[in-house]
Amino acid sequence: MNTLIYTACLGLFGLLAEIFNFRKYLIPILVLGLAIIFSLNLQTWNHPQTHFNGMLSDSNFSTAFSGLALFIMLVILILSTDFYSSTDDEKHISDYMAILMFTLCGALMMFSYANMAMLFLGIETLSISLYVMAGSRRFEVKSNEAGFKYFLMGSFASAFLLFGIALIFGVTGTFSIDGIGAYMRMHADSLDPRFIVGMLLMVFAMLFKVSAAPFHFWSPDVYEGAPTLITALMSTLVKIAAFAAFYKLVSVCFVFAMGKAELILTFSCAATLLIGNLVALVQDNFKRLLAYSGISHAGYMMLAILSLQGSTDSALFLYSVGYAVASLAAFAIAITVFKATDTESISGFNGLGKKNPFLAACLTMAMLSLAGIPPFAGFFGKYFIFSEAFRNGYEQMVFLAIISSIIGVFYYMKVIVAMYSKPANEFEIKPTFSYQMVIVVCLILSLVLGLYPGVFTKLL
Amino acid sequence: MLTLILLLIPLFASLIALLFKGESVKWFSFIISIFQLVFTLYIYFVFSSLNNGLDKEITQSIKDSLSINIDWINSPNINFNIGLDGMSLLMVFLTNLLMPLIILSGLNKNQERPQILYSLMLLMNFALIGVFVSFDGFLYYIFWELALIPIYFIALNWGGPNRATVTLKFFIYTLAGSLLMLFGFLYLYWATPSHNLSWVDLTVNHICSCKQGFIFWMFFLAFAIKIPIIPFHTWQPDTYSTAPTQGTMLLSGIMLKMGLYSLLRWLLPVVPNGVAEYTPYVIALCFIGVVYASVIAIMQTDIKKLFAYSSIAHVGLIAGGIFALNMQGFQGALIQMLAHGINVVGLFYCAEIIISRTGTSDINSLGGIRVLSPRFAMYFLIIVLGSVALPLTNGFIGEFMLLFGLFEYHSWAGFIAGLTIILGAVYMLRMYQKVMLGDVNENVTVFENLKWNEELILAIIAILIFAFGVFPKPVLELVEPIASHIFKLSFIK
Numbered sequence: 001m002n003t004l005i006y007t008a009c010l011g012l013f014g015l016l017a018e019i020f021n022f023r024k025y026l027i028p029i030l031v032l033g034l035a036i037i038f039s040l041n042l043q044t045w046n047h048p049q050t051h052f053n054g055m056l057s058d059s060n061f062s063t064a065f066s067g068l069a070l071f072i073m074l075v076i077l078i079l080s081t082d083f084y085s086s087t088d089d090e091k092h093i094s095d096y097m098a099i100l101m102f103t104l105c106g107a108l109m110m111f112s113y114a115n116m117a118m119l120f121l122g123i124e125t126l127s128i129s130l131y132v133m134a135g136s137r138r139f140e141v142k143s144n145e146a147g148f149k150y151f152l153m154g155s156f157a158s159a160f161l162l163f164g165i166a167l168i169f170g171v172t173g174t175f176s177i178d179g180i181g182a183y184m185r186m187h188a189d190s191l192d193p194r195f196i197v198g199m200l201l202m203v204f205a206m207l208f209k210v211s212a213a214p215f216h217f218w219s220p221d222v223y224e225g226a227p228t229l230i231t232a233l234m235s236t237l238v239k240i241a242a243f244a245a246f247y248k249l250v251s252v253c254f255v256f257a258m259g260k261a262e263l264i265l266t267f268s269c270a271a272t273l274l275i276g277n278l279v280a281l282v283q284d285n286f287k288r289l290l291a292y293s294g295i296s297h298a299g300y301m302m303l304a305i306l307s308l309q310g311s312t313d314s315a316l317f318l319y320s321v322g323y324a325v326a327s328l329a330a331f332a333i334a335i336t337v338f339k340a341t342d343t344e345s346i347s348g349f350n351g352l353g354k355k356n357p358f359l360a361a362c363l364t365m366a367m368l369s370l371a372g373i374p375p376f377a378g379f380f381g382k383y384f385i386f387s388e389a390f391r392n393g394y395e396q397m398v399f400l401a402i403i404s405s406i407i408g409v410f411y412y413m414k415v416i417v418a419m420y421s422k423p424a425n426e427f428e429i430k431p432t433f434s435y436q437m438v439i440v441v442c443l444i445l446s447l448v449l450g451l452y453p454g455v456f457t458k459l460l
Numbered sequence: 461m462l463t464l465i466l467l468l469i470p471l472f473a474s475l476i477a478l479l480f481k482g483e484s485v486k487w488f489s490f491i492i493s494i495f496q497l498v499f500t501l502y503i504y505f506v507f508s509s510l511n512n513g514l515d516k517e518i519t520q521s522i523k524d525s526l527s528i529n530i531d532w533i534n535s536p537n538i539n540f541n542i543g544l545d546g547m548s549l550l551m552v553f554l555t556n557l558l559m560p561l562i563i564l565s566g567l568n569k570n571q572e573r574p575q576i577l578y579s580l581m582l583l584m585n586f587a588l589i590g591v592f593v594s595f596d597g598f599l600y601y602i603f604w605e606l607a608l609i610p611i612y613f614i615a616l617n618w619g620g621p622n623r624a625t626v627t628l629k630f631f632i633y634t635l636a637g638s639l640l641m642l643f644g645f646l647y648l649y650w651a652t653p654s655h656n657l658s659w660v661d662l663t664v665n666h667i668c669s670c671k672q673g674f675i676f677w678m679f680f681l682a683f684a685i686k687i688p689i690i691p692f693h694t695w696q697p698d699t700y701s702t703a704p705t706q707g708t709m710l711l712s713g714i715m716l717k718m719g720l721y722s723l724l725r726w727l728l729p730v731v732p733n734g735v736a737e738y739t740p741y742v743i744a745l746c747f748i749g750v751v752y753a754s755v756i757a758i759m760q761t762d763i764k765k766l767f768a769y770s771s772i773a774h775v776g777l778i779a780g781g782i783f784a785l786n787m788q789g790f791q792g793a794l795i796q797m798l799a800h801g802i803n804v805v806g807l808f809y810c811a812e813i814i815i816s817r818t819g820t821s822d823i824n825s826l827g828g829i830r831v832l833s834p835r836f837a838m839y840f841l842i843i844v845l846g847s848v849a850l851p852l853t854n855g856f857i858g859e860f861m862l863l864f865g866l867f868e869y870h871s872w873a874g875f876i877a878g879l880t881i882i883l884g885a886v887y888m889l890r891m892y893q894k895v896m897l898g899d900v901n902e903n904v905t906v907f908e909n910l911k912w913n914e915e916l917i918l919a920i921i922a923i924l925i926f927a928f929g930v931f932p933k934p935v936l937e938l939v940e941p942i943a944s945h946i947f948k949l950s951f952i953k
Contacts, residue, residue, distance in 0.1 A: 314535075353617070357576075373609065373635070374602045383598075383642070387536050390646045402643050406636045413628055420616050421624040454533040 001051040001058060003041045003066050004108045010034070011101030018094040026097055031077050038070045054176055055115045060460055062112035064317055065244045068324060069107045072237045073100065075328050075442070076229060078434050083229045083335060096136065103129040103233070107241035111248075116165045116175040119245060123161065123209065126241060127154045130234065134226040146225025153208070153218040161205035167198030168253075180253045188256040199254050203261055206249065209242040210298050213271035223291035228338060231287055232331035235294045240320045243301050247316055251308050265306055269397060273299035273404040280411045284345050286334055289411060290327070293370060296408055297323055300401060304385050307392035313460040315384045321456065322377030322449060326369035329442040332435050333363045340429040349415055351424025359431060360419045362439050369446050371412040372405055377449035384457060462503050462525050463542050466552065467589050469496060474582035480575045486567055489578040493559040493585070500549075500556045507549055508938070527595070529658075536649065537656040541596040546942035550794055550935065551592040551721050554801045555714050559585050561920060562709045565809055567913045577618060577706075580610040584710055591718050597645045597657030600726065601638070607718065608634055611710060615703040623702050630699040633692075637685035644678035647671070648730070662730045663949045669733035676734030679727050680742070686719030687775050689742075690749030700768040701821075705812040708764075712771050713805040717797050720775065723782050724790065729949035739783050743869070746780035747876050749773070754883035758890070763814065763821045766891055767807045770847065770884065774800050777880050781862035784869035785950060790943040792861025795935055799846070799854040799928060806843035806921040810836075813914060814895065818904050823891060828900030832907035837896050839918035844892050846925040848885045854928035857936075 010033045017026045041063060050057040077100070084093055106126025113119040131154065135147020169175060171192045172183040184191070204215070211219040223231045250258065258265070276296030283289040301319055304312040336359065341348040353360040369376030372383075382405065386398045431439070449456070473492040477485050503526070510522055527543030544552070563581065571577055587610065590603030608631065615627045649657055651667040667675065685692045700708050728735055753772035760766040778796050781789040813836065814829065815821045830837035842853075849855035859881065867874025910918070928935065 374605045384536070387646055387649065390650050398646065399643060402639045406639055409632055409635055413631060417624045417628060457533055457535050
């Protein structure tokens with residue numbers, strides 16, 4: 001809870017920076033603040049507590065995911081120093097930063113909610129901040145389109161979620177997730193149809209938020225249109241927050257009722273895996289490629305939700321960390337390259353292997369990790385999720401996931417091939433120090449986690 | 461501890477190699493690889509002293525010094541379990557014997573960014589040794605995948621024309637195979653009662669025989685792609701002819717042995733019922749491969765592709781011998797793996813020498829090199845004879861035992877396998893005749909004399925061919941116990 005309050009304070013502080021005119025020092029102060037909050041967050045480890053009459057609860061689950069979210073936001077802030085360097089951006093920097101902080105608040109609520117109201121609030125806080133950020137390049141048509149599209153589709157999904165919550169409240173008479181869980185356990189054999197409908201509506205809404213097929217259509221357009229840094233935020237923090245909330249929702253409230261939704265979830269998981277990987281094959285825009293790759297990663301993470309009778313939260317967390325660090329490194333490199341080449345297509349990476357071997361090697365590692373090749377964290381995350389799904393008897397799904405990761409290797413290799421075997425473009429490329437630092441730290445984390453994943457496999 | 465040192469030296473060396481500038485990195489890697497070879501020989505002497513009837517305590521302490529088994533990840537249960545037995549030691553020996561030769565072959569060449577190339581080769585060395593010494597399925601899988609990455613980048617960055625497409629095909633093909641193997645391992649992990657993938661456990665507690673057939677195919681596909689067995693070979697000829705020579709030597713000399721080794725280590729003893737069920741089909745595949753590849757080799761005019769197809773034919777025979785499921789087959793396969801590794805590296809190196817001097821790889825536009833460079837002709841002849849399995853060369857013993865094993869399996873099998881020797885002689889001698897003998901072709905008016913490192917490599921290979929051909933006893937003694945052990949394990953109870 002403290003994590004949430006302090007983060008909100010940082011957001012307010014960002015707004016004050018506008019009034020008192022110390023925008024220049026804002027980002028360093030926020031970075032420092034987030035680092036402090038990160039260490040404070042660690043103190044809640046093994047101290048489960050509920051706050052505000054059961055609205056929020058701290059648990060190891062929420063602490064672990066909050067830590068990850070804080071880390072991601074820290075990285076995004078460090079990257080934003082050079083990303084928002086034009087004069088127009090500098091004018092609005094405090095707004096941007098405040099909104100980013102509120103995005104983080106939404107994510108933190110989604111990790112520690114203990115009440116449906118808080119879940120809804122968390123999702124809305126996160127989403128509304130993102131609608132604004134996706135459209136924050138006011139003079140670019142694509143950015144406006146992204147913001148608008150995301151807003152329309154997102155509010156639709158929120159309506160589903162709210163309707164689902166209402167139906168479940170009607171049946172159980174409570175908003176508390178423990179209360180709903182108790183009802184579900186008591187009536188596991190003869191559940192009220194309204195409960196089932198409510199559950200399905202909520203599941204659909206969550207599938208939309210994690211951009212699982214067939215609710216994925218918004219994500220490539222939004223990812224492409226949004227400023228690249230915000231795309232990085234969406235594909236890491238937002239996706240992970242949505243998955244954590246989804247996992248918590250299903251594991252606490254619906255686990256015994258899932259038999260009714262299993263077919264739908266299985267279908268959705270299979271479709272997400274195949275569509276994400278197959279469509280990514282033909283993408284030329286790097287951001288769209290990462291969007292579809294993100295969809296396919298949602299498919300792998302859905303395996304963890306499908307098979308959660310065996311409590312797969314450690315697997316989900318490990319996967320999230322591996323995915324986040326590799327994606328952040330990839331985006332940091334992409335931002336640098338896009339700036340230098342003025343294009344977002346994969347051909348922008350042509351000849352990077354000769355131009356800047358360091359960046360090329362780093363992007364190679366990030367791509368290999370995303371493709372799930374050892375010894376990077378991406379591989380172990382995948383292995384762990386597959387293993388857990390196997391244990392719970394989803395062999396066919398694991399087989400499908402393995403086939404789709406073979407397909408996935410194609411498009412990750414496309415980037416690597418472009419870097420090493422295509423003739424170089426004419427451009428000057430100079431990654432700044434902060435970018436280099438972020439890239440190196442993320443990749444070292446990926447490597448360390450890949451070699452010694454034992455830290456996380458029994459964490460939760 | 462000894463095994464761990466053997467494993468880690470190339471890893472650290474590959475990191476240090478990145479710090480070098482210019483040509484000196486080649487000498488650094490060469491020295492490291494020579495040290496590795498000496499160290500392997502030392503381990504061999506330690507290992508062979510096990511059989512000399514020492515008292516129990518010493519035997520135990522030697523065994524302890526060769527293997528390490530520590531917890532790596534608790535859940536899922538994965539151990540860092542490495543060790544050495546006769547089979548691993550033979551493969552490690554092959555790797556570390558060929559590495560100095562492969563590195564030496566690059567000394568007089570002008571290569572771009574040598575520090576990265578040699579760092580990748582040392583990394584490859586690390587991964588290969590890792591594959592051969594792992595006794596935990598997961599660890600083995602990691603090394604298996606890791607071996608793919610450096611060779612892919614070697615071929616992609618230093619390869620010939622059209623390399624992007626060819627190497628991508630190679631990468632995807634092999635990765636697809638290994639992901640299927642991952643599925644197999646996942647299945648085994650949850651199917652074994654103790655929930656771990658240690659080799660000893662997997663070979664003792666077999667899974668239900670109803671599922672063994674399916675798991676057999678998961679593993680077999682991965683290995684068949686790597687070996688390669690027809691019809692999974694299509695990546696191989698292109699990759700061999702596109703990759704730089706050093707990469708081709710690594711691929712053909714050592715890396716495809718990973719597949720053959722894995723058949724013996726991770727397939728036969730792990731799913732014996734599945735193996736027994738599908739053996740006839742696999743042997744049929746191997747034979748189709750042998751004959752088909754030989755016929756293509758006879759028609760082939762590109763010298764590198766000819767060697768690539770001859771390699772498919774040879775490894776097809778080795779795989780067939782393994783699936784004959786008898787002692788002679790196993791032993792023959794192990795010896796032939798060593799022999800084929802040495803010969804094929806020699807062949808590709810000769811091809812490289814010819815191509816770099818004449819600028820063509822077309823057999824028809826070559827001829828009469830013997831007149832220009834008799835010494836090269838002699839070395840080349842020895843290597844060709846070794847690969848057609850002439851008695852007193854290293855190819856003979858292994859091939860003879862393989863034929864013996866196949867004959868024991870079925871007399872027709874032995875007969876068809878015998879064809880390979882004849883066909884092999886046809887394409888090899890025909891190639892030698894066209895390239896080296898006859899009148900001097902107009903394309904080959906000048907043939908520069910062998911440089912010192914070229915001559916050294918060829919001489920070492922020629923000596924090895926005769927040494928193992930005349931005196932194969934140490935190798936036979938090394939592999940005999942493990943071959944009989946695996947034979948016992950692969951027997952259906």
